Amino acid sequence: MPHDSRSIGERVAILAAFLASSDAVRVRVERDDEEIEVARYVRSTATSATPARSDGAAVAEPPPLRVDAIKADLVGIFRLSRPLPFEGELLEDDRELAFVEALGMRNPVRSLGSGRIVTIAAEDGAAVEYGQPLFLMDRG
Amino acid sequence: MFRKVLIANRGEIALRINRACQELGVQTVAVFSEPDRESLHVRQADEAFCVGPGPVPRSYLNIPNIISTALITGCDAVHPGYGFLAENARFAEICADHGLTFIGPKPSVIAAMGDKATAKRMMHEAGVSTTPGTGILSGVAEARSRASEFGYPVLLKATAGGGGKGMRVVEREQELERAFAGATAEAEASFKDGRVYMEKLILNPRHVEVQVLADEAGNVVHLGERDCSMQKPSHQKLVEEAPAPNLHQDVRDMLHDMAVRACVHTGYSNAGTLEFLVSDGAVYFMEMNTRIQVEHPVTEMVYGIDLVKEQIRIAAGERLGYSQDDLVARGHAIECRINAEDPRNHFAPQAGTVAKVVFPGGPGIRVDTHVHAGSSIPPYYDSMIAKIVAYGESRDAAIARMERALRETLIEGVHTTVEFCAEVLGTPEFRSGRYNVGSLPAMLGSAV
Known part of the structure; x- marks a missing residue:
């Protein structure tokens, strides 16, 4: 629970934002009794998206990750929906990823469009608070 | 006794409730808004949950998120503090519907006292004098x-x-x-x-209120009165004291007696305050606050009773365990409200960051605050940042101690009422204990 430190979800979000803005592919923080590791999902590059230019100049950088967080808008128990979403999963369209149970109501958490799930930031069955990141999505 | 209490409030009163719970061995859950994430009440509670963004309706009045927090954390009671949901009868009912004890009176009593006409009628039935008035006028x-x-x-x-x-x-x-x-x-x-x-219309009366405690078995006691006549032109209290100075003993007895009678008649339980207007020896019931008051510490200082602990004990079904004869007021206590306001600019509220803060200490001084160096003061909430309470064997000793405490107080980064409170204490009206609700506006040169 957030006392003097941020929640796990927020710390993951900060690391993910750092990762997105840097060249690193993996960030790991170890502190006391916890370890957080956030890794960049590497896209399949079987065929180069940007063909080499005939003049031999450097190939353009791949577009940066555009990560946004889907946050809880109420307090309750977080539950993953079926089929279980997984990190790295590419969503073609808007989909229910999870729900937050509050006062006996099932409040869906949707992907809000297409994208790739970078991180599932909350634990299945855990209590979540208002504003807590639940999923980090790459909309790139 | 409860196992775990959710504190549905913020600021100094959330800390105050947290302290009472800790001393009773009760676990606590704080709720907070996004801008309050670093607040002391969040840090000091056993658990804490964000329930919404800064604006009050979406966080501290967000009943679904507050109730959900209480349920998922296994709370068995909710303490509402003052303001926000403290006098919301519907919230008290919702708590009960979810198996949570609302630490306060029954919802029906909250509703009755919240309706001016009903409250006045019930007080009249109880033999409490009310302001002379009419029903709807025909013409x-x-x-x-x-x-x-x-x-x-x-x-x-x-x-x-x-x-x-x-x-x-x-x-x-x-x-x-x-x-x-x-x-x-x-x-x-x-x-x-x-x-x-x-x-x-009672012109420039004194505002004198009586603290009561009642358990669920019908035992009722009063804990004397407080004088809260030093009010800003907006009718917000600034300096309060207990007992009320220069109050004729007959009037004092009448107020205490009426307060107890009112509680018995309404089936009141838990802590409450009956506010009266006092003018020329006559008293008129104004309203009943069905909650803990901001200024409760002055009563605690002179009676040596922890009112918040009493609230929790009573809500848990415990009896008072003492009678009126066991309660004796000793000495005098004064409270100054330290608000982040600019007294030179119509008490305009100040938002910002407290750069530096030194609160007073030493014998007889109590400071209830949630503020520390680096605290931010969000624009969404009440501007009160601290209550300084001074106790003395006599009123003069309490005044001297409060003046010393205000001199020790240093708050930088925002305008506050510290110096203004010291000015109020120095006025001949306050010194003599002969002031009324018109005194402070007159001092400011405002029309009442």
Whole structure:
């Protein structure tokens, strides 16, 4: 629970934002009794998206990750929906990823469009608070 | 006793409740808004959950998120503090519906005391004197006849009223007809209900309130009175003291007796405060606050009773365990409200960051605050940042101690009421203990 430190979800979000803005592919923080590791999902590059230019100049950088967080808008128990979403999963369209149970109501958490799930930031069955990141999505 | 209590509030009162719970061995859950994430009440509770963004309706009044937090953390009770949901009967009912004990009186009593007409009727039934007034007036003829019965000045008020709309002060009979027409028209325009009633206007009364405690078995005691007449022009209290100075013992006894009678009649339980207007030896019931008050520490200082712990014990079904005869007031206590406001600019609230802060200490000083160096003061909430309470064997000793405490206080980064409170303490009115609700506005040169 957030006392003097941020929640796990927020710390993951900060690391993910750092990762997105840097060249690193993996960030790991170890502190006391916890370890957080956030890794960049590497896209399949079987065929180069940007063909080499005939003049031999450097190939353009791949577009940066555009990560946004889907946050809880109420307090309750977080539950993953079926089929279980997984990190790295590419969503073609808007989909229910999870729900937050509050006062006996099932409040869906949707992907809000297409994208790739970078991180599932909350634990299945855990209590979540208002504003807590639940999923980090790459909309790139 | 409860296992875990959710504290549905913020700031100093959330800390105050947390302290009471800790001393009782009860676990706590804090709720907070996004801008309050780093607040002390969040840090000091055993658990804490964000329930919404800064604006009050979306966080500290967000009933679904607050109740959900209580349920998922396994709380068995909710303490509402003051303000926010403290006098919301519906919230108290919702707590009960979810198996949570609301630490306060029954919802029906909260609702009854929250409705001015019902409260006044119940007090009248209990033999508590209320401001002389009428029901809905049939016309100006009835208004004239009742006004001459009460004596001028009188106040015409819209029955659907609020915010001063449809309200007129009538100082003499010649003004009545025009004022009646004006009040009726304004009430009709504002509320689509032109009905008005009349009350005797008590000019510049004292505001004296009585603290009560009642358990669920019907035992009721009072813990004396507080004088809260030092009020800003907005009627917000600034300096309070217990006991009330220069109050005739007969009046004091009458107030205490009425407060206890009112509680017995209404089936009141838990802590509460009955507010009275006192003028020329006459007392008039104004309203009952069905919660802990901001200024409760002055009562705690002179009675040596922890009112918040008593609230929790009573809600858990415990008996008071003492009678009126066991309660003896000793000495005198004064509270100064330290607000992040600019007294030189109509007490305009200040938002910002407290750069530096030193609170007073030493014998007889109590500071209830949630503020520390680096605290941010969000714009969404009440501007009170601390309560400094001074205790002394006598009123003079308490004043001297408070003056010393205010001199020790240093708050940088925002304007505060520290120096203004010291000025108030130095006025001849305060020094003599002969002041009323008109004193502070007069000091500011404002019209009452």
